Amino acid sequence: MPYKLFDVSKPIPERKEHTYVKHCNDPEDCIPKCNSKTIPGSMTERGCAFAGAKGVITGAIKDVAHVVHSPIGCTMYGYGSKRYPTTTELPDGSEFPVKDFNIKYIIGTDLQESDVVFGGMKKLRQAVLETNKEFPFVNAIYLYATCTTGLIGDDMDAVAKEMEEELGKPVIAFNAPGFAGSTQSKGHQIGNDTLFAKIVGTTEPPATTPYDINFIGEYNIDGDLWLLKEYFNEIGINILSTFTGDCCHNELGWMHRAKLSVVRCQRSSTYIAKMIEEKYGVPYIKTDFFSTEYCAENLRTVAKFFGLEDKAEEVIAKRMAKVGPELDFYREKLTGKKVFIFSGGPKSYHLSIPLHNELGLETTGVSSMFEHEDGFEKMKDRVKEGALVIDDPNTLELEELIEDYDIDLILGGVKEKYLVHKLGIPSLLIHSYENGPYMGFEGFLNLARDMYSAIYNPVWNILEFQETEDPDVADVTGEVAEEVEK
Amino acid sequence: MSCVNLIEKERNAIINPLKTCQPLGAMYAVTGIRRAVPLVHGSQGCSTFVRYSLSRHFREPSEIAVTSLHEDAAVFGGRRNLIEGLQNVAIRLNPSLIGVITTCSSEIIGDDIIGFIKTAKKELAEKIGEEKTEKIKIVPINTPSFVETHLKGYDNAVKALIDHIAEPSEPNEKINIIPGMVNPGDIREIKHILGLMDIEGIVLTDISDPFDSPLRPSATELKPYYPKGGTTVEEIVDSANSTGTISLTKYAGSGAVSLEKKYNVPVELGPIPIGVQNTDQFLRNLKKLTGQDVTDDILDERGLLIDSMADLSSRYLHDRTVAIYGDPEITAGMARFVGELGMVPQLVLTGASNKEFVPDIGKVAKETGVEIDTMVGGDLRQMEVYLKDNPVDLLIGSSDGRLIAKEAEIPLVRIGFPVYDRVGYHRHPIVGYNGGIHLIDLITNTVLENYYEHQHWKLQQ
Numbered sequence: 001m002p003y004k005l006f007d008v009s010k011p012i013p014e015r016k017e018h019t020y021v022k023h024c025n026d027p028e029d030c031i032p033k034c035n036s037k038t039i040p041g042s043m044t045e046r047g048c049a050f051a052g053a054k055g056v057i058t059g060a061i062k063d064v065a066h067v068v069h070s071p072i073g074c075t076m077y078g079y080g081s082k083r084y085p086t087t088t089e090l091p092d093g094s095e096f097p098v099k100d101f102n103i104k105y106i107i108g109t110d111l112q113e114s115d116v117v118f119g120g121m122k123k124l125r126q127a128v129l130e131t132n133k134e135f136p137f138v139n140a141i142y143l144y145a146t147c148t149t150g151l152i153g154d155d156m157d158a159v160a161k162e163m164e165e166e167l168g169k170p171v172i173a174f175n176a177p178g179f180a181g182s183t184q185s186k187g188h189q190i191g192n193d194t195l196f197a198k199i200v201g202t203t204e205p206p207a208t209t210p211y212d213i214n215f216i217g218e219y220n221i222d223g224d225l226w227l228l229k230e231y232f233n234e235i236g237i238n239i240l241s242t243f244t245g246d247c248c249h250n251e252l253g254w255m256h257r258a259k260l261s262v263v264r265c266q267r268s269s270t271y272i273a274k275m276i277e278e279k280y281g282v283p284y285i286k287t288d289f290f291s292t293e294y295c296a297e298n299l300r301t302v303a304k305f306f307g308l309e310d311k312a313e314e315v316i317a318k319r320m321a322k323v324g325p326e327l328d329f330y331r332e333k334l335t336g337k338k339v340f341i342f343s344g345g346p347k348s349y350h351l352s353i354p355l356h357n358e359l360g361l362e363t364t365g366v367s368s369m370f371e372h373e374d375g376f377e378k379m380k381d382r383v384k385e386g387a388l389v390i391d392d393p394n395t396l397e398l399e400e401l402i403e404d405y406d407i408d409l410i411l412g413g414v415k416e417k418y419l420v421h422k423l424g425i426p427s428l429l430i431h432s433y434e435n436g437p438y439m440g441f442e443g444f445l446n447l448a449r450d451m452y453s454a455i456y457n458p459v460w461n462i463l464e465f466q467e468t469e470d471p472d473v474a475d476v477t478g479e480v481a482e483e484v485e486k
Numbered sequence: 487m488s489c490v491n492l493i494e495k496e497r498n499a500i501i502n503p504l505k506t507c508q509p510l511g512a513m514y515a516v517t518g519i520r521r522a523v524p525l526v527h528g529s530q531g532c533s534t535f536v537r538y539s540l541s542r543h544f545r546e547p548s549e550i551a552v553t554s555l556h557e558d559a560a561v562f563g564g565r566r567n568l569i570e571g572l573q574n575v576a577i578r579l580n581p582s583l584i585g586v587i588t589t590c591s592s593e594i595i596g597d598d599i600i601g602f603i604k605t606a607k608k609e610l611a612e613k614i615g616e617e618k619t620e621k622i623k624i625v626p627i628n629t630p631s632f633v634e635t636h637l638k639g640y641d642n643a644v645k646a647l648i649d650h651i652a653e654p655s656e657p658n659e660k661i662n663i664i665p666g667m668v669n670p671g672d673i674r675e676i677k678h679i680l681g682l683m684d685i686e687g688i689v690l691t692d693i694s695d696p697f698d699s700p701l702r703p704s705a706t707e708l709k710p711y712y713p714k715g716g717t718t719v720e721e722i723v724d725s726a727n728s729t730g731t732i733s734l735t736k737y738a739g740s741g742a743v744s745l746e747k748k749y750n751v752p753v754e755l756g757p758i759p760i761g762v763q764n765t766d767q768f769l770r771n772l773k774k775l776t777g778q779d780v781t782d783d784i785l786d787e788r789g790l791l792i793d794s795m796a797d798l799s800s801r802y803l804h805d806r807t808v809a810i811y812g813d814p815e816i817t818a819g820m821a822r823f824v825g826e827l828g829m830v831p832q833l834v835l836t837g838a839s840n841k842e843f844v845p846d847i848g849k850v851a852k853e854t855g856v857e858i859d860t861m862v863g864g865d866l867r868q869m870e871v872y873l874k875d876n877p878v879d880l881l882i883g884s885s886d887g888r889l890i891a892k893e894a895e896i897p898l899v900r901i902g903f904p905v906y907d908r909v910g911y912h913r914h915p916i917v918g919y920n921g922g923i924h925l926i927d928l929i930t931n932t933v934l935e936n937y938y939e940h941q942h943w944k945l946q947q
Contacts (some may be wrong), residue, residue, distance in 0.1 A: 048531030
């Protein structure tokens, strides 16, 4: 039977379809059921569509004011919670006056009971005007619908249009109320659709080169983008627009002028790459920059498109010389360790093979909060016989699998991290990282180092009180014992 | 001149909020009950964002279930979601109590929570039997997100728990404590004080262990994981029989008032025992309600705080200006303590719009002889702009002011919620005399680091 029902989920047998156990001979379409509604009453890791739109897609843009049309909660939770650093550099050479503006500021309409009864559009208009007064230097103002405004039916697009005319700068509404779709993935899609419909094709870049790419679905988590950008620059490839890490509003407008779209986060942003290809004929490729192998392979692919293969080889060789020896050390330490990847989406298929090939780890299983079928197919393809592939795992299932499977490290989010520790297992934050960036050559080394320090944290050897002292020296590195034997 | 100088926010929009919506307060309160599960009737963001917020502050698990409302529920109501959700939580997690916490969406949809709970119980009884079903308390907690703040949600939750569960029987000679939204370290300090006065307490609710729980796999309740500790349902039942209730915050006194009205349990509301005089008042309240004496051990602890103040205040802290921001009760308590330290509470700012805050600050102004700039219903942007023209020596408040502090080059002493960019703050009390000692050390060391270090010879004793 390729599907597994956790004991803890016996009262909700429909969960069985969501947990697949890899069997190599299974037909291709054997994957967990996914992208469907969560069973009510679960402790799910999933978020809402608002989180997908503001939290993931637009929250990384540096020169935009974000106005959340909501009771105060959604505004508070959209405030500085993602690790999306930005610079002040703008593509025309000018400087945006505030560094990390996207992390520092959030605006909310703070809807009250009377607004729920009489509508909140007046308040939204006022908030837009006040935002523009407070931050006159922003290049656009984005408005976000939430559950409340979705339910009371405020016409956000009308307010956006009216305000755009009045202020003479772009005002864009994102209609992704929290209840839309079954996961935050719906918010990603609405974010893509809205940015494509409202911005792409509306501006022209200050300059173009024959080597221009759109770097799509790269949000600069903990500085990922800045690392990858170095590689592209050294190869001679120019990132004309990033969607949306450390980017500015205007640069999204000239995405139609790139020669190639390079899609990094395939779940959250393939949508816009496709739409740009269909409308403007810019081809796109899906890529992966986790690990040295994937990073090298994908740099080669992108470089080849522009005939810059030699340059790519130089960059790869230089970086490998830099990180190779240290990676060898971690490989030796991590070989045979078992890891479970609890990711939001694509990291579950990005990481399983490189963790094995490059660091010797075994992937006991992978899961995802919001992946769709195509992502689960990749997840399944890239794990070994017997590995678990789970859609939308809940807390109880997490407990059971930690008890039943031999796991040395869990890669997950803040919601899982501390529970996992209580069960006696180390964990590592994989959504926004611990000591990142984790992408690219140097990033993979950071990841290896963080995995090593999590697994080899001396605390795991002294978890419980021992009645009698252990006569052996605690063997943390494996080296002490060998020395003694010699 | 000593008075409150109210500074109005000159805009309607909130920029960088100092408050969140009601459900968080309710989820926090329910987590403080032994083997209880908060079940949020709303979108997944309503549970996920709160779990994220609580986990990053306490660095602890925050296990919250959700009914996952989607478009169909928005149109047809969330009836099936809640009924199924309740049964799934009841059967899979075998809790002592489920707190059904509403949100903006379920309130706007107008779901009949009480009716749905009845149906769910009926269906549940058919599945697991009457007896088992009856053992699981299901408490509806209305927390419309568009009314007031997280504190109101906490207040509503505590009141709902009391109203649905407390039952009078024999007097128990215990004292009920409603701690407000404080840290594990604070509740432990309150329990320590009760211990020194030989008073038994019922903490409504006690998050001290659930949000600061030992890592001991061999002694941990698993599948489902329930953290150690928390107030038992039996204790909440028994709260109707206590000799009195002290709410450490007047902003969450509804439950206490309800106990007084229904069961004649006398009540004292606030002030939060931050600093010397507020803690003195807390002890007097305890004595008044229980008749127990303030013991020598406690007075010695008071003496240790007074000793630190005598040693440190005038030498390092006198006349230094402070801006304090956060929840109203904690902000007012800190302002008073800062005054006791000889410092100047130049600005106080709270995100809540509760008017009771102003007289509290008026009292501090009178005591300190200082005109206190006061922002009620304010936000962090207001403080940021204010500080440009009116700098202070020290900021006291949550991590959300960290970037303002950095930019303005003003040191920040972290208290309140959330603190996520430093560690350990949830463990140490700010209430009671011990909390005072912890705070004066924290404040003085911050002053030494920032205002003395460049002339290091001044730091030679």
